[in-house]
Amino acid sequence: MEYVHVDVTVFPTPPPPPPPPPPPGISAKLLAIMRKYKFNWRLSELAHPKILTPKFVYKIEKPLRYGPRKELVLTDHTTFYSDQISRPLVRTLVINKRLFGKLKGRPFIRKVNRRMKKSWDSIYNFYRKKERDKRLRQLRREAMQLKIKKSKTFLRTLDLAKPKRVFKPAPPKRKKPKKIFSDYVRLYTLASPKPYVEEPPKREGLSSLPERWLNLPKPLVPGQVKRAALKYKLTPKTEALSVPRPRSEKAREDEGYDPWTISKTALKYKATPRILELAKPIERD
Secondary structure, X not given: OOOOOXXXXXOOOOOOOOOOOOXXXXXXXXXXXXXXXXXXXXXXXXXXXXXXOOOOOOOOOOOOOOOOOOOOOOOHHHHHHHHHHHXXXXXXXXXXXXXXXXXXXXXXXXXXXXXXXXXXXXXHHHHHHHHHHHHHHHHHHHHHXXXXXXXXXXXXXXXXXXXXXXXXXXXXXXXXXXOHHHOHHHHHHHHOOOOOOXXXXXXXXXXXXXXXXHXXXXXXXXXXXXXXXXXXXXXXXXHHHHXXXXXXXXXXXXXXXXXXXXXXXXXXXXXXXXXXXXXXXXXXX
């Protein structure tokens, strides 16, 4: 017999991989802003993909060639943001208008008003506009409510909406108390003790069998015949009822009826040309 030596090497299982890092959470402040405004300008700007810069590659310098210089032009994105940043704050314009408006006259005030309108339309006042519109809507609603509250119909409706006042019932008139020692018969009846019946405890009633159970009739024995039944004599009426009735002639006629028989007239029948035409099967494509 040949023997084969087999070595089995068992390695321990590796530990489970670490859990994935939690996703970056959104701050509560940003969530509140997102719930407040349906369109978020800042988030829409951040949603634009970043322009990836290629990896630095050294360029071989070529000899200089003199020619017309290229004009440097800013991109649309840069021009837009530079224009938005260049607009002054509305607060500073309002202060300047108050300080120098009377000194410099109407042309200066018109100029400041134009700049205020332009700076108010800046993207940096987006949320302030929303707050102002919300406040204006609230003020309009309050003014409308004040007008409604002052109207006669509203006051009349308020009076009708109030529940009716519920008054407490009048206290019953009390009778004058009788003198205690005026009626001696009543005092005697009140002083006499009440009749007390001592009932037997329920435990005794539960321990004894009820009378109905004691007076139950004896159960019937199966197969046993009473003596009165053995002595019974048949009456003429019972004997007459036990005899079967004779069947009528009409009922006897139905005994020989065969439902599968074919009548003689049906055997002599000849089909008409129309029925033969209808009996032919229709040829279908």
